[in-house]
Amino acid sequence: MNDYSQIKAQLDCLHIHFQLIEHPAVFTAEEADRYVADIPCMKTKSLFLTDKKKTTYYLVFVKDDQRLDMKKFAQTVGKKHLKFASDQSLLEKLGIESGSVSIFSLLNNETKDVQIYFEKSVVGRLPLTFHPNDNTKTMLLKPEDLFKFLKSIGFSYQIIEL
Known part of the structure; x- marks a missing residue:
């Protein structure tokens, strides 16, 4: 798994500036939000989904207080049914455990077989x-800067309206 020091090194190489907030362990977006409550930012949550046969995987980013309409997203990507990926799939595809899903987990996806989607409302200023x-x-x-990072590690993304 790529840890913070490796991620920081990669971002530094790309001349990407970021702000870091350290806090006690959190397991939901809502818990994490408490530590950035006074900072102007777009609070996101990362959802890792798969199709019924576990042949296609999706990493979806939405506002932390937004509920993902799974049916609408499934239609958008041309699938009949999607579900949250299992803990085993998280470990196999992203090298992480539940509660730590992130854009940086893609560093662990050597096969580049995860599709990335951002809900339009999270991508702004x-x-x-x-x-x-x-x-x-x-x-x-x-x-x-996030999109620059994704390109540097060989991933494309789509911005969609849900």
Whole structure:
């Protein structure tokens, strides 16, 4: 698993600036939000989904207080049914455990077989919040820097309206 120091090194190489907030371990977006409550940012949650046959995986980013309409998202990606991926799939595909899903988990996806989607409302002028594969830290990055990072590790993404 890529830890914070490896993530920081990669971001430094790309000249990507970020803000780091350290806090006690958190296991939900709501818990993490308490530590960035006074900082202007887009609080996000990261959802890892799969299809019924576990052949396609999706990492979806929405506002932390937004409920994902699974049916609408499934239609958007051309699937009949989607579900949250199992803890085993999280470990196999992203090298992490439940509670630490993040954009930085993609560093552990060597096969590049996870599709990435951002709900349109999270991509704006405010920095977005993510864990650096460690639920005792929250990083804030500007969307353009986040997209630069994704490109640098070989991932594309789509911005969709849900």
